[in-house]
Amino acid sequence: MDSILYFLIGFFIMSGIYSVFSVGLNIHWGHTGLFNIGIASFFLLGSYTAAIISSPPPSLEKYEEYIWGGNLSQLSVLGIDIWFPIILLLSAIICILVAIPLAIITIRLKEDYLALVTLGLAETLRIIFVNETWLANGTRGLYSIPRPFDFIDRGNYDYIYFVVVMITLLFVYFIAEKATNSPWGRVLRGIRDNENTMISSGKNVLRFKVEAFAFGAGIMGIGGALFTHGKRFIDPITFEPMLATFIIWSMLMVGGSGNNRGAVFGAFLMWGIWTFTQFLPGFLSDANLRFVFVGMIIILFQLYKPNGVIPAK
Amino acid sequence: MKYFDIIFENKTILLLFWIILILSLMKPWLFVNGILIGSLYALGSIGLSLIYGNLKFANMAHGDFMTLSSYVALALLLFFFPNSEQSPSVGPFTFKYELLIIIPIAVVLIGFLAVLFDKLIYKKLRDLGAAPAAIALTSLGLAVGLRGLIQFIWGTDSTSFPRESKLFWDLPFKVKIPPDMFFCAIVAFIIAIAFYFVLFKTKLGKAIRATSDNPDLARITGINTEKIILYIWFIGGILAATSGILISVQQAIITPVMGWKILIPLFAAVIVGGIGNPIGALMGGLLIGITGELATGWINPSYKPAVYFLVLLIVLLLRPNGILGSKGRQF
Amino acid sequence: MMSKNKTSLEAKNISAGYGEQIIIRNIDLDLHESSITTIIGPNGCGKSTFLKSISGIINPVEGEVSIYGSNVTELNTFELSKKGLGYVPQSENIFPSLSVEDNLKMGGYILSNDDYKKNLEYVLEMFPVLKDKLSDSSSNLSGGQRQMLALSRALMLDPKIIMLDEPTAGLSPIIVDEVLENIISLKKSNLSVLLVEQNAKKALKISDFGAVFSFGKKVIEDEASRILSDKEISKLYLGG
Numbered sequence: 001m002d003s004i005l006y007f008l009i010g011f012f013i014m015s016g017i018y019s020v021f022s023v024g025l026n027i028h029w030g031h032t033g034l035f036n037i038g039i040a041s042f043f044l045l046g047s048y049t050a051a052i053i054s055s056p057p058p059s060l061e062k063y064e065e066y067i068w069g070g071n072l073s074q075l076s077v078l079g080i081d082i083w084f085p086i087i088l089l090l091s092a093i094i095c096i097l098v099a100i101p102l103a104i105i106t107i108r109l110k111e112d113y114l115a116l117v118t119l120g121l122a123e124t125l126r127i128i129f130v131n132e133t134w135l136a137n138g139t140r141g142l143y144s145i146p147r148p149f150d151f152i153d154r155g156n157y158d159y160i161y162f163v164v165v166m167i168t169l170l171f172v173y174f175i176a177e178k179a180t181n182s183p184w185g186r187v188l189r190g191i192r193d194n195e196n197t198m199i200s201s202g203k204n205v206l207r208f209k210v211e212a213f214a215f216g217a218g219i220m221g222i223g224g225a226l227f228t229h230g231k232r233f234i235d236p237i238t239f240e241p242m243l244a245t246f247i248i249w250s251m252l253m254v255g256g257s258g259n260n261r262g263a264v265f266g267a268f269l270m271w272g273i274w275t276f277t278q279f280l281p282g283f284l285s286d287a288n289l290r291f292v293f294v295g296m297i298i299i300l301f302q303l304y305k306p307n308g309v310i311p312a313k
Numbered sequence: 314m315k316y317f318d319i320i321f322e323n324k325t326i327l328l329l330f331w332i333i334l335i336l337s338l339m340k341p342w343l344f345v346n347g348i349l350i351g352s353l354y355a356l357g358s359i360g361l362s363l364i365y366g367n368l369k370f371a372n373m374a375h376g377d378f379m380t381l382s383s384y385v386a387l388a389l390l391l392f393f394f395p396n397s398e399q400s401p402s403v404g405p406f407t408f409k410y411e412l413l414i415i416i417p418i419a420v421v422l423i424g425f426l427a428v429l430f431d432k433l434i435y436k437k438l439r440d441l442g443a444a445p446a447a448i449a450l451t452s453l454g455l456a457v458g459l460r461g462l463i464q465f466i467w468g469t470d471s472t473s474f475p476r477e478s479k480l481f482w483d484l485p486f487k488v489k490i491p492p493d494m495f496f497c498a499i500v501a502f503i504i505a506i507a508f509y510f511v512l513f514k515t516k517l518g519k520a521i522r523a524t525s526d527n528p529d530l531a532r533i534t535g536i537n538t539e540k541i542i543l544y545i546w547f548i549g550g551i552l553a554a555t556s557g558i559l560i561s562v563q564q565a566i567i568t569p570v571m572g573w574k575i576l577i578p579l580f581a582a583v584i585v586g587g588i589g590n591p592i593g594a595l596m597g598g599l600l601i602g603i604t605g606e607l608a609t610g611w612i613n614p615s616y617k618p619a620v621y622f623l624v625l626l627i628v629l630l631l632r633p634n635g636i637l638g639s640k641g642r643q644f
Numbered sequence: 645m646m647s648k649n650k651t652s653l654e655a656k657n658i659s660a661g662y663g664e665q666i667i668i669r670n671i672d673l674d675l676h677e678s679s680i681t682t683i684i685g686p687n688g689c690g691k692s693t694f695l696k697s698i699s700g701i702i703n704p705v706e707g708e709v710s711i712y713g714s715n716v717t718e719l720n721t722f723e724l725s726k727k728g729l730g731y732v733p734q735s736e737n738i739f740p741s742l743s744v745e746d747n748l749k750m751g752g753y754i755l756s757n758d759d760y761k762k763n764l765e766y767v768l769e770m771f772p773v774l775k776d777k778l779s780d781s782s783s784n785l786s787g788g789q790r791q792m793l794a795l796s797r798a799l800m801l802d803p804k805i806i807m808l809d810e811p812t813a814g815l816s817p818i819i820v821d822e823v824l825e826n827i828i829s830l831k832k833s834n835l836s837v838l839l840v841e842q843n844a845k846k847a848l849k850i851s852d853f854g855a856v857f858s859f860g861k862k863v864i865e866d867e868a869s870r871i872l873s874d875k876e877i878s879k880l881y882l883g884g
Contacts, residue, residue: 035446037373037453105626109633111446112371113584117629120577120622127619246457249450288465295458302451303437516749519742523750526739529701533733534797535725535754 009158011275015268016165017226022251022263023176024219030257031180032212033192035111038118040244042217044125045098046091046224047234048135051142053087054229084148088168088225095221096214103213108206122241129236141235148229165226169264172219176260179215188212189258242291247274250294253301270297325631333603340610342488344603349490351602352498353560356505357575358582358594358601360552366589367525367545368435370448375579376572377459378423378550379557383567384467386412386419386558387474397475405492407476408562420554427550428543430455435546436539456573463569471568474561497559504555505595508548512591521545525589577618578605581625587635597635600624649677652836653698653729653805658707660697666705667693668860675805675836676853680827682868684844684881685857691840692734694857695807699731700724711805725754730803734810734840737794740783744774747782747793751800759802767796770826788819795826806830807838812846824850844882848872856881 021039028034102121106114129136136142149160179185187208190198198205228234238244247270255266273293278285337344357379364372390397394411402409434455438448481489512518524531524541531538560575561567582601586593601621608620628635653675661667668690675681683691697704700721708717711727719727739747748767752760768775771792777785782793791811798806808827812820820843828850830837841847848854854871856864864877871877 033444033446035449105630109629111444112449113629113633115371115373115446115449116577116580116584116625117622120618120625123577124619124622127616131613131615242457246453249453286465288461288469291461292458292465293461295454295456295461298454299434299451299458302443302447302454303434303441306443306447516753519746519749520753522741523739523746526741527736529721530733530737530739531750532701532721533699533725533731534750535722535801536750537720537722 006158009162011271013158013162013165013230014275015271016162016169017223017230018248018251018271019169019264019267020172020223020226021220021248022255022267023172023260024216024223025248025252026257026260026263027176027180027188027212027216027219030252030259030263031185031192032188032209033111033195034107034209034213034216035115036118036213036216037115037245037249038120038122039220039248040122040239040241041118041125042095042099042220043224043227043244044122044129044236044239045095046221047228047239048129048142048224049091049094049221050087050225050228051145051234052136053090054083054146055142055144084164084229087148088222091221091225092218093221095217095224099214099217100210103210104206107209107213122239122245126236126239137235139235139237141233141238143233145228145232145234147232161230165230168222168226172222173260173264176219180260184208184211242294246294246298247271250297253298256307258307270294326636329627333607336607336610337603340607341486343606343610345484345488345490346494347603347606348599349494349498349602350563350606351599352501353556353563353598354575354578354582354602355595355598356501356552356556356559358579358586358598359505359508359591360549360556361579362583362586362589362591362594363545363552364549365583367521368448368542370445370452371580372549373449373453373576374430374456374459375549375553376574376576377456377463378427378553378572379560379575380463380567380569380572381426381459382419382423382554382557383561383571384463385422386415386561387472387567389419390415390474400475402477402479405479405482406496407479407491407493407565408474409476412474412562416555416558419558420551423554424547424550427546427553431543431546436542460569460573467569469569471566473566476562476565491563493565494563497563500559501556504552508552509591511548517541517544574618577625578621581621581628584625584633585628585636590635593635649679651675652677652712653838654708654710655694655698656708656710658694658697658704658709660693660702660704660707662693662702666860668697668857671707671857671862673855673862673865675838677804677834677836678831679852680831680837680839680850680868681853681855682839682841682844682847682851683855683857684841684847686881689857690860691857692809693860695731695733695809695838695840698807699729725801725803728801728804730798730801730806732794732798732806732808732811734813738782738785738790738797740781742782743779744782744785744793745778747797748800751797755800760800763800763802767799770799770829771796788815788822791815791819791823792826795823799830803835805836805838807840809840810842811839812841812843820846845872848882 021043024042025036025039028036102117106117130139132138147157147161149164180188187198187203190203191205191208195205231238251266251270252263253266254269255264256262274290277290277293283289357375361372361375364375390411393415394400394409397409397411400409400411403413434451435448438451479492481491482495483489512521520531520536520541521544523534524536524538528538531541557572560571564571578601582597583594584597585600586595586597601624604624605617605620609617651674655671655673658671659666659669671694673681673694683694685691693702696702698709700719704717708715710716711729714727716724716727739750742750748764749760752763755763773789774793774796777789782790785793795808795811811827812823815823824846827837827839839847839851848868848871851868854864854866854868855862856871856877864871872882
């Protein structure tokens with residue numbers, strides 16, 4: 001019984017984390033029509049930022065090749081772990097800083113160019129983190145990443161982290177909703193549906209697109225930071241496109257591109273399918289079939305239900 | 314030739330041209346490698362450019378067609394010639410005679426598969442009036458699905474065509490090339506020339522170019538543009554398949570991610586040469602190959618994909634319509 | 645009253661537009677052999693839309709088109725060339741990546757080799773200036789030559805009906821007259837010509853019949869000579 005509960009809590013934690021990514025992608029694609037297939041870039045940047053900040057400094061037993069580090073997140077003031085939200089913020093900021101120049105270069109060009117650039121960036125970042133071992137210990141990765149708020153209850157930590165993830169998700173959802181229901185959000189949707197009309201009505205379309213790209217990237221960075229502290233071990237292989245980009249696309253497709261509720265729903269549904277198919281009998285549990293499944297989801301939903309299961313309001 | 318004029322008119326491009334020239338003279342064996350590898354990239358990007366220019370979307374599944382063709386070729390080879398490991402190899406090359414028989418069969422199969430996917434998927438999207446990004450996204454789904462299928466059937470480990478190790482050719486200027494590379498480059502050029510012949514000298518090719526210029530006008534003259542699109546997929550599929558198999562021979566390895574991994578250099582080549590410009594795609598492929606190989610002479614070779622990405626970024630910054638200009642495609 | 649020759653094309657009750665916007669409504673128009681019919685009217689009144697709806701570039705939301713009695717409304721654009729319909733759109737009416745000769749080859753796409761050669765000769769006789777330019781890129785032609793190529797391309801099919809959308813647009817007056825003369829000579833081979841023109845007076849002068857479109861409807865249809873001599877119409881649509 002205990003292990004089932006444990007398993008379920010793990011499932012909800014990951015679904016919550018993926019929901020954050022899904023909401024971020026929704027800002028990009030669902031609201032603005034930005035074709036970002038390098039979600040892994042921001043996933044990676046957010047994760048590594050969080051990991052680098054909170055990992056202990058290198059020593060002979062741990063991370064000999066790595067030069068950053070500082071056990072900052074263990075500092076608690078007044079019993080409240082003030083560092084965790086700051087870590088989230090920093091992860092978001094790093095992603096935003098990278099997103100802005102990228103957006104400025106490509107966003108004046110056609111949408112598919114952004115796709116190629118984000119794809120290339122994801123691959124390039126992975127190569128950098130593999131080769132530059134001083135950055136984050138290369139392929140050996142960073143491990144034993146500390147747990148925020150674990151002074152509350154060391155024994156049943158997963159439940160605590162579940163609460164942490166849910167609160168963060170609610171926060172992200174809240175600001176995403178606020179942003180997309182505002183006049184700013186309406187402009188984004190106008191750009192998505194008919195860019196030329198927006199241009200002729202005098203809006204600085206470029207600025208809005210850069211802002212949307214940065215905003216979504218920041219959200220993805222937060223997701224990355226959540227992931228780091230959840231899994232407590234990251235290496236460059238973690239950010240391989242299947243689980244760091246494509247599955248998130250399938251989540252958004254299924255849930256409903258264009259609305260945040262759908263994004264969260266899609267994340268839970270797809271992660272559920274991904275996790276529970278491993279219990280199917282025989283060859284059906286083959287991980288590669290899940291790839292096929294994710295691919296088919298994207299194709300079928302684009303063909304028949306481009307607005308997903310939960311249509312936008 | 315007007316291509317030289319274009320190079321000299323833009324100072325930055327001229328500077329890059331000189332850099333490449335000087336680096337090539339310093340380490341000529343890298344330049345030669347670059348041409349040989351670049352010719353295979355060129356073949357891949359000609360097909361990609363054809364589809365991008367005519368069907369107006371970035372085909373993310375192109376790489377996985379290349380991967381699939383290698384696996385299909387291998388499967389056919391082992392099916393029809395199960396003792397291929399023991400058979401003799403061709404001359405100074407590592408591969409066996411049987412492979413030469415199998416390649417056309419595999420390539421045509423993939424061509425038909427590309428046509429099938431158009432009928433099942435892309436035509437429907439066209440009829441719905443889907444935006445290019447939506448079609449590209451769907452092709453991404455196809456890419457992921459194909460890769461999953463390949464891994465499901467053949468596993469995730471790498472494999473290769475039955476081969477016999479052969480000596481490299483020792484040439485002057487420290488150039489050492491595996492004869493396979495040479496063979497593959499020659500085949501790539503032959504296929505490219507055949508393609509240009511079809512495109513420029515045959516009625517079908519002219520109809521393809523007419524459709525690319527103005528599909529409405531093409532229909533007015535009696536051209537069945539939907540049928541032309543099927544031909545475009547067939548040809549694009551054949552080009553992808555051929556380059557995929559040749560790359561597998563040249564690199565002596567077949568992996569499920571090989572096609573996906575070269576998507577970025579292929580797209581970079583297409584964009585450098587101008588989307589829809591078949592000659593540009595050839596030049597772009599060669600340029601990408603040369604740049605990549607030259608870079609390994611001075612920086613860590615595992616950064617090659619980063620170099621391709623950098624080239625893509627630079628082209629998008631300076632000349633998003635390509636160095637040679639694309640056909641009416643606005644950036 | 646002019647007697648009308650055999651009817652070649654009948655358009656009945658055509659309404660068409662782009663997406664939600666309906667531009668033309670309930671238009672009836674017939675074309676006859678060996679005659680030129682010109683449609684005139686202010687900008688945006690639907691003249692080009694009408695041509696596009698007959699040729700299938702736009703699907704009419706209602707109405708029927710028949711060519712020599714057979715209903716062609718449901719046919720795809722590329723099937724209409726077999727029915728003898730030729731069409732020269734207003735702009736972008738040649739293939740700029742192809743040579744002059746290849747443009748003509750595309751014009752004769754559905755022809756047999758012999759028919760192609762025969763029609764090529766005919767077309768080059770009509771426009772001898774193209775003879776020397778056969779291997780040139782069509783994008784290098786002047787405005788007038790381009791129009792000639794566009795018209796030749798359509799004629800390669802040996803069509804029974806030919807529709808020309810503003811063939812004189814952007815051309816100098818001398819070339820305009822040349823083009824109009826060429827159009828007159830088309831009548832000789834029993835062709836039905838449908839002309840859409842801004843150069844209303846000049847076009848009507850060479851036409852047998854005229855139709856005036858206004859705000860998507862056909863408001864006048866009559867013999868061209870009658871339209872020209874009508875003072876009211878002159879004031880409203882022909883610039884006095």
